[in-house]
Amino acid sequence: KNQVEQSPQSLIILEGKNCTLQCNYTVSPFSNLRWYKQDTGRGPVSLTIMTFSENTKSNGRYTATLDADTKQSSLHITASQLSDSASYICVVRVGGTSYGKLTFGQGTILTVHP
Amino acid sequence: NAGVTQTPKFRVLKTGQSMTLLCAQDMNHEYMYWYRQDPGMGLRLIHYSVGEGTTAKGEVPDGYNVSRLKKQNFLLGLESAAPSQTSVYFCASSYRATGFDIQYFGAGTRLSVL
Numbered sequence: 001k002n003q004v005e006q007s008p009q010s011l012i013i014l015e016g017k018n019c020t021l022q023c024n025y026t027v028s029p030f031s032n033l034r035w036y037k038q039d040t041g042r043g044p045v046s047l048t049i050m051t052f053s054e055n056t057k058s059n060g061r062y063t064a065t066l067d068a069d070t071k072q073s074s075l076h077i078t079a080s081q082l083s084d085s086a087s088y089i090c091v092v093r094v095g096g097t098s099y100g101k102l103t104f105g106q107g108t109i110l111t112v113h114p
Numbered sequence: 115n116a117g118v119t120q121t122p123k124f125r126v127l128k129t130g131q132s133m134t135l136l137c138a139q140d141m142n143h144e145y146m147y148w149y150r151q152d153p154g155m156g157l158r159l160i161h162y163s164v165g166e167g168t169t170a171k172g173e174v175p176d177g178y179n180v181s182r183l184k185k186q187n188f189l190l191g192l193e194s195a196a197p198s199q200t201s202v203y204f205c206a207s208s209y210r211a212t213g214f215d216i217q218y219f220g221a222g223t224r225l226s227v228l
Contacts, residue, residue: 009154031212032213032214034216041221041222042221043118043204043206043219043220043221043222044157044204044219045219046216049214049216089156089157093212093213095212100211100212100213102159102217103156104157104158105156106154106155106156107156
């Protein structure tokens with residue numbers, strides 16, 4: 001069964017600090033992995049998309065890493081801001097078919113305090 | 115700059131009542147999707163559409179029906195609402211359903227069934 005597990009479930013940090021969110025997946029065949037940011041009361045918004053050939057991808061203060069061998073990904077947030085408070089969702093796309101199903105993790109809720 | 119628009123934003127139903135959720139996109143996307151998001155769980159696909167006049171079942175289709183009479187609109191219907199259908203519903207759209215294609219989400223509809 002395809003699964004995406006994220007840790008921690010929630011995280012509280014102080015403004016200006018860095019943090020790292022984790023994602024483990026068991027999806028086969030693998031096409032790509034993406035990270036979404038979901039603000040409270042809003043829909044998810046794409047941050048990054050990575051294939052197995054990419055180890056690292058950045059989007060401003062967000063840096064995603066992917067280890068296709070261990071099937072793990074991380075999202076590192078640098079110099080956090082209050083606006084980073086959100087749920088971060090790891091999503092893996094299944095490959096090898098005409099319709100690439102997305103498998104969603106349950107999300108990590110990040111709270112940034114001043 | 116509307117993107118994906120969902121109506122209504124909130125709704126309270128009594129068990130057994132019916133309702134229709136409307137999703138509209140202005141990006142000329144072929145693919146549209148309905149998801150539900152429950153606490154502690156990842157988004158789950160209810161139904162999707164690969165083009166005007168077509169629909170297909172996702173992971174959790176029971177109790178829901180959909181229609182895509184126009185390319186820009188995707189309707190989700192609940193014929194006889196049950197408390198288990200209390201959830202936040204998200205509509206999304208994309209150009210394709212493979213590779214690096216990004217799904218764009220609406221802001222969600224929060225539904226409570228009493």
